[in-house]
Amino acid sequence: MNHLTTLFAFTVLASSMTACQSTTSESILPVNNNSSVDKQLKQIIAKHRLTGDAMQGRRTSDIESPQAQLGMRLFFSKSLGGDQDSACVTCHHPALGGGDNLSLSIGVAAERPELLGEGRLVDTNSQLNGVPSVPRNAPTTFNIAAWDEVLFHDGRVESLGKTPAAGGNDQQGIRTPDVAFGLADPLSGDNLVMAQARFPVTSPEEMKGFVHETKSNEEIREYLASRVGDYDENHGGLVVPSYWLKQFQQVYQAPTASAETLITEQNIASLIASYERSQVFTNTPWRRYIEGDKTSLSASAKAGAVLFYTSKQKGGADCVACHRGDFFTDEKFHNIATPQIGNGKGNGADGSADFGRFRETGSETDKYAFRTPTLLNVEVTGPWSHSGAYTELEAMVWHHLDPRDEVTNYDITQLSQPNIANLDKIQANTQPALQKLDADRNAGLAVLQSIDLNDKQVIQLVDFLHTLTDPCVKNRACLAKWIPKENEDPNGHQLDAVDMNGDSL
Ligand code: HEC
Numbered sequence: 001m002n003h004l005t006t007l008f009a010f011t012v013l014a015s016s017m018t019a020c021q022s023t024t025s026e027s028i029l030p031v032n033n034n035s036s037v038d039k040q041l042k043q044i045i046a047k048h049r050l051t052g053d054a055m056q057g058r059r060t061s062d063i064e065s066p067q068a069q070l071g072m073r074l075f076f077s078k079s080l081g082g083d084q085d086s087a088c089v090t091c092h093h094p095a096l097g098g099g100d101n102l103s104l105s106i107g108v109a110a111e112r113p114e115l116l117g118e119g120r121l122v123d124t125n126s127q128l129n130g131v132p133s134v135p136r137n138a139p140t141t142f143n144i145a146a147w148d149e150v151l152f153h154d155g156r157v158e159s160l161g162k163t164p165a166a167g168g169n170d171q172q173g174i175r176t177p178d179v180a181f182g183l184a185d186p187l188s189g190d191n192l193v194m195a196q197a198r199f200p201v202t203s204p205e206e207m208k209g210f211v212h213e214t215k216s217n218e219e220i221r222e223y224l225a226s227r228v229g230d231y232d233e234n235h236g237g238l239v240v241p242s243y244w245l246k247q248f249q250q251v252y253q254a255p256t257a258s259a260e261t262l263i264t265e266q267n268i269a270s271l272i273a274s275y276e277r278s279q280v281f282t283n284t285p286w287r288r289y290i291e292g293d294k295t296s297l298s299a300s301a302k303a304g305a306v307l308f309y310t311s312k313q314k315g316g317a318d319c320v321a322c323h324r325g326d327f328f329t330d331e332k333f334h335n336i337a338t339p340q341i342g343n344g345k346g347n348g349a350d351g352s353a354d355f356g357r358f359r360e361t362g363s364e365t366d367k368y369a370f371r372t373p374t375l376l377n378v379e380v381t382g383p384w385s386h387s388g389a390y391t392e393l394e395a396m397v398w399h400h401l402d403p404r405d406e407v408t409n410y411d412i413t414q415l416s417q418p419n420i421a422n423l424d425k426i427q428a429n430t431q432p433a434l435q436k437l438d439a440d441r442n443a444g445l446a447v448l449q450s451i452d453l454n455d456k457q458v459i460q461l462v463d464f465l466h467t468l469t470d471p472c473v474k475n476r477a478c479l480a481k482w483i484p485k486e487n488e489d490p491n492g493h494q495l496d497a498v499d500m501n502g503d504s505l
């Protein structure tokens with residue numbers, strides 16, 4: 001089914017209808033301040049205790065701080081890639097919504113390591129044979145400090161205390177993939193973002209590469225730290241030690257301390273986290289609306305907000321059942337049966353499926369369940385879902401309303417990224433999730449409901465989602481603070497990204 005065509009027709013129709021009612025042709029501007037929809041939204045905002053500020057009461061960091069500045073250098077440095085061809089920013093660039101604009105990420109072995117976003121390809125002569133091999137879509141790093149319970153699509157970095165607004169910083173500690181489910185990792189650091197930052201370097205396809213593939217997680221981290229600090233056993237002179245050492249000495253105010261004591265895997269993770277936690281982008285039109293500016297939302301977006309927060313029984317879409325609070329997530333796991341594309345996580349008959357949260361808990365109820373994503377800035381964080389199967393926001397919304405229909409009619413031509421694996425297995429790998437959803441519905445469990453909306457209502461929901469964008473994330477000049485100036489790394493390892501036209505990102 002082609003929604004876009006119908007959506008377009010509807011927009012035109014809706015515009016002309018509204019134009020008749022008012023003297024202006026600008027159809028979707030707010031009609032009047034005292035409209036009943038504003039009253040409805042006032043009640044909704046009060047009921048859900050929304051403030052518009054997802055960071056309220058949370059520790060974040062300042063991009064101008066020495067820690068965040070050095071963390072930014074590390075985040076953009078290929079020195080942390082085992083084969084020196086991939087950096088954190090490879091898949092989390094501020095100008096690409098804090099992600100990579102790809103359905104499935106490409107880390108190591110890219111044809112052109114500097115080219116990010118559309119046009120980024122895996123080298124056909126590499127061990128990866130030209131196939132995007134990272135099994136999941138890269139989530140945004142924007143507002144990462146707002147998560148309190150879990151990171152990753154399957155929550156494998158998890159606060160054991162889950163204290164509200166603590167970001168994982170509480171007595172109970174943080175579980176990571178280095179320890180068994182339910183245990184605290186003594187090396188996790190004191191927040192979820194730092195705990196997470198120690199893992200990309202351990203993934204062969206993301207950053208570790210192939211030369212050091214046999215090293216254990218802790219071995220590769222310590223090796224990379226020693227290489228950056230130039231105190232590794234080979235003392236290979238791969239980097240200019242004075243560059244990093246001087247910066248670490250300044251940040252830690254330890255002018256005579258050695259590279260061995262300062263440039264450690266723990267400090268590297270902590271600094272990177274400091275940079276990531278400075279990416280606060282919450283000044284959205286929706287927030288302004290909550291703060292009292294009734295003109296910051298169009299009439300259509302207001303109608304979408306009402307649908308978003310209204311239950312199915314009362315004719316709404318009940319999105320708030322999962323996307324709740326100012327950060328638009330319950331941080332819980334749900335099976336909504338999005339199409340499974342790509343390599344998968346080694347699950348199912350031939351290893352191309354992804355069991356999601358089940359992989360961590362081993363509990364059948366968690367099979368095919370993924371973490372509810374935040375919807376802040378969702379306009380710029382596509383492609384959407386854990387495997388990036390949807391490349392239009394409208395399609396992602398339609399999917400929620402009738403997953404079986406959308407999966408059955410899933411159109412692979414929407415994928416602009418070439419060479420994605422297992423496109424012939426989408427149905428086989430997604431049917432079990434659909435069957436589980438049906439079974440859970442029949443058992444009366446509180447799972448995704450089937451909801452009947454018309455095209456106009458879906459447009460309204462999408463219009464509402466667009467009001468969750470902080471304008472800064474669409475403005476390169478505003479983002480400049482989070483992108484280091486070119487050529488400051490004397491080793492040439494700073495990843496200065498370009499798009500497929502060769503223009504700087
Ligand atoms: C090859 C692309 C790639 C690289 C390089 C990469 N990431 Fe990621 N990142 C991903 C993908 C894919 C996921 C989701 C994985 C999952 O959930 O299983 C992810 C998840 C994350 C998350 C969790 C986000 C959330 O909402 O839960 C954070 C934070 C993050 N990465 C930060 C980093 C940092 C820091 C680095 C560098 C040390 C890095 N990434 C390097 C692709 C990448």
Ligand code: HEC
Binds near residue numbers: 153401448
């Ligand atoms: C039952 C819980 C639940 C409900 C209700 C729900 N969602 Fe979701 N939503 C999810 C989960 C889980 C995902 C991620 C699925 C995946 O990764 O495969 C998601 C993904 C999304 C995404 C993609 C975000 C991204 O970054 O990939 C959007 C947009 C979205 N939902 C909007 C909505 C809207 C609009 C509604 C109401 C019509 C809604 N959701 C209702 C659980 C829910």
